[in-house]
Amino acid sequence: xDEPPAGPAAVQASVIATRGLTKRYRGxxxxxxxxxxxxxxxxxxxxxGPNGSGKTTTIRMLMGLIEPTAGTVRVxxxxxPRAARTVLPQVGALIEGPALYGFLSGRDNLLRxxxxxxxxxxxxxxxxxxxxxxxxxxxxxxxxKAKAYSLGMKQRLGLAAALLQPRRLLVLDEPTNGxxxxxxxxxxxxxxxxxxxxxxxxxxxxxxxxxxxxxxHAAVMAQGRLVTQGAVADLAAGxxxxxxxxxxxxxEAARVLKEQGVADVTAxxxxxxxxxxxxxxxxxxxxxxxxxxxxxxxxxxxxxxEDAFVALTGEGFDVAG
Amino acid sequence: MSRVDAVxxxxxxxxxxxxxxxxxxxxxxxxxxxxxxxxxxxVLAAVPVLVGIAVKIETRDGGPVGGGHGxxxxxITQITxxxxxxxxxxxxxxxxxxxxxxxxxxxxxxxxxxxxxxxxRYLLVAPAGRTRLLLIKYATVMAFCLLATLVVAVSALAVxxxxxxTGELTTISGTRISFAxxxxxALLIALVVAASLVGMAALGLFVSTLTNSGIAAMATTVGLLxxxxxxxxxxxxxxxxxxxxxxxxxxxxxxxxxxxxWDDLVRNLGLQGVYAAVFGSAAWARFTxxxxxx
Numbered sequence: 001x002d003e004p005p006a007g008p009a010a011v012q013a014s015v016i017a018t019r020g021l022t023k024r025y026r027g028x029x030x031x032x033x034x035x036x037x038x039x040x041x042x043x044x045x046x047x048x049g050p051n052g053s054g055k056t057t058t059i060r061m062l063m064g065l066i067e068p069t070a071g072t073v074r075v076x077x078x079x080x081p082r083a084a085r086t087v088l089p090q091v092g093a094l095i096e097g098p099a100l101y102g103f104l105s106g107r108d109n110l111l112r113x114x115x116x117x118x119x120x121x122x123x124x125x126x127x128x129x130x131x132x133x134x135x136x137x138x139x140x141x142x143x144x145k146a147k148a149y150s151l152g153m154k155q156r157l158g159l160a161a162a163l164l165q166p167r168r169l170l171v172l173d174e175p176t177n178g179x180x181x182x183x184x185x186x187x188x189x190x191x192x193x194x195x196x197x198x199x200x201x202x203x204x205x206x207x208x209x210x211x212x213x214x215x216x217h218a219a220v221m222a223q224g225r226l227v228t229q230g231a232v233a234d235l236a237a238g239x240x241x242x243x244x245x246x247x248x249x250x251x252e253a254a255r256v257l258k259e260q261g262v263a264d265v266t267a268x269x270x271x272x273x274x275x276x277x278x279x280x281x282x283x284x285x286x287x288x289x290x291x292x293x294x295x296x297x298x299x300x301x302x303x304x305x306e307d308a309f310v311a312l313t314g315e316g317f318d319v320a321g
Numbered sequence: 322m323s324r325v326d327a328v329x330x331x332x333x334x335x336x337x338x339x340x341x342x343x344x345x346x347x348x349x350x351x352x353x354x355x356x357x358x359x360x361x362x363x364v365l366a367a368v369p370v371l372v373g374i375a376v377k378i379e380t381r382d383g384g385p386v387g388g389g390h391g392x393x394x395x396x397i398t399q400i401t402x403x404x405x406x407x408x409x410x411x412x413x414x415x416x417x418x419x420x421x422x423x424x425x426x427x428x429x430x431x432x433x434x435x436x437x438x439x440x441x442r443y444l445l446v447a448p449a450g451r452t453r454l455l456l457i458k459y460a461t462v463m464a465f466c467l468l469a470t471l472v473v474a475v476s477a478l479a480v481x482x483x484x485x486x487t488g489e490l491t492t493i494s495g496t497r498i499s500f501a502x503x504x505x506x507a508l509l510i511a512l513v514v515a516a517s518l519v520g521m522a523a524l525g526l527f528v529s530t531l532t533n534s535g536i537a538a539m540a541t542t543v544g545l546l547x548x549x550x551x552x553x554x555x556x557x558x559x560x561x562x563x564x565x566x567x568x569x570x571x572x573x574x575x576x577x578x579x580x581x582x583w584d585d586l587v588r589n590l591g592l593q594g595v596y597a598a599v600f601g602s603a604a605w606a607r608f609t610x611x612x613x614x615x
Contacts (some may be wrong), residue, residue, distance in 0.1 A: 064446075088447070
């Protein structure tokens with residue numbers, strides 16, 4: 001115990017902070033390359049990237065499962081993996097899908113994982129396990145053997161294991177994998193609820209709309225490198241929306257739009273688009289009509305995180321790094 | 322929060338050192354609840370039954386076991402005189418292969434099985450702690466050594482008492498001891514047999530830290546056992562043999578001498594200690610430095 005534990009008075013600037021974090025596997029493959037990740041306390045942090053971009057290797061280094069080749073990791077203000085014994089009891093994790101003892105019931109799986117934590121009070125073990133099962137909606141199936149569980153139920157049980165104790169940080173790797181739409185909604189609601197209680201949630205996903213729906217902050221990884229990180233609103237703003245005019249008079253429309261201060265105008269069939277101008281769009285519409293352009297539709301397509309991602313990486317999201 | 326509240330909150334959350342044994346208990350219960358463990362114990366319990374029945378059938382006409390010229394496990398000719406000897410015979414019959422094979426399966430699966438199932442990463446982030454988990458796994462394998470030995474001994478005692486007469490018995494040295502003292506010797510022998518498996522357990526645990534496949538670890542451990550047993554039989558490799566972990570296994574028979582002949586017994590236990598230290602350290606060095614990427 002070389003450092004005092006951070007009390008309520010000590011303001012925790014970041015819950016996760018990595019500096020120059022690098023992992024090169026024995027084969028020489030560089031999985032993570034100089035990562036400087038900062039996860040603010042209280043955030044719901046989306047960790048985005050295509051499969052094979054180094055997300056899971058990063059998560060395993062955060063949890064002390066893999067030794068970094070270079071760089072440092074601090075979780076809850078303490079160095080990992082050195083302070084694993086004091087840090088990890090305050091961290092709930094779901095890493096690369098759930099892993100269960102098929103021959104044990106759901107409840108017995110949780111009892112075993114709870115017993116693995118030397119800071120978990122055995123006197124409250126059964127109560128906490130029941131509460132965790134209740135929280136993920138598994139109380140009815142608690143006595144069933146885990147091998148009879150569906151993928152969605154296993155995922156829920158994995159989440160329950162992460163919720164056995166009050167946590168300061170939850171690390172959830174693809175938590176909605178294998179769930180039906182209703183299950184996904186429930187899990188997202190649960191994440192929002194936990195975040196409202198002050199738990200920082202670090203959520204890895206390859207589903208952009210999932211990140212957009214629940215996250216306050218996000219980081220994007222591609223090919224082992226951090227492409228960007230920041231507040232979700234700022235990231236999406238980085239890729240601005242597009243003004244789209246649908247018209248049979250494309251050439252004339254393009255000319256008028258340029259006059260109206262629309263930059264980067266491109267025409268594609270009956271679709272003319274460009275960066276929205278500063279002025280009121282009503283004026284743009286009026287100018288188009290005055291010039292005799294027959295307008296079928298005029299909209300501003302909102303920039304999504306996906307647009308931001310494509311703008312940043314120059315590639316589609318499903319391309320494996 | 323006032324200072325008193327802070328202290329109280331701290332007191333509620335302060336973990337007790339005893340809580341660490343929760344995982345040991347969980348590990349013991351989980352091991353015994355596996356069908357595989359129960360099947361292994363079942364096979365071990367069946368060996369004395371088979372031996373007992375075979376001896377009973379063969380000596381129906383009052384003739385000696387094996388017609389007087391056959392060879393069998395130690396003490397087998399004595400069983401008809403005293404059922405207690407079935408305990409020694411059964412241990413002598415299971416110690417070379419069945420017992421270490423069962424231990425090899427449980428030890429080989431200890432870490433590799435958890436890794437293969439993915440449960441290892443969740444135990445480690447719980448956080449179980451790598452050294453703590455390894456110690457608990459080793460303690461559990463040693464508990465299984467004792468349990469497996471006792472299953473053989475108790476099964477043999479029951480079958481022996483059922484099929485054959487009991488009472489005073491004759492030691493190898495020809496002296497007579499009471500049945501109670503004989504029982505004491507049997508218990509002592511069971512403990513020595515269990516301790517004989519400690520080296521094998523450490524070897525299996527080390528192999529278990531090398532791979533992420535429980536089956537591969539079990540197969541390697543049992544394969545090593547068979548190889549070592551063969552090497553122990555090749556006369557040209559005599560120089561090597563005193564260092565092989567099964568070399569002094571059958572020395573437990575010396576506990577049936579009067580007075581007890583301790584030399585080989587001590588050599589056996591010493592050798593097991595050396596194996597436990599060497600392979601236990603190797604397992605620790607490997608496991609604490611390993612990247613858990615499954």
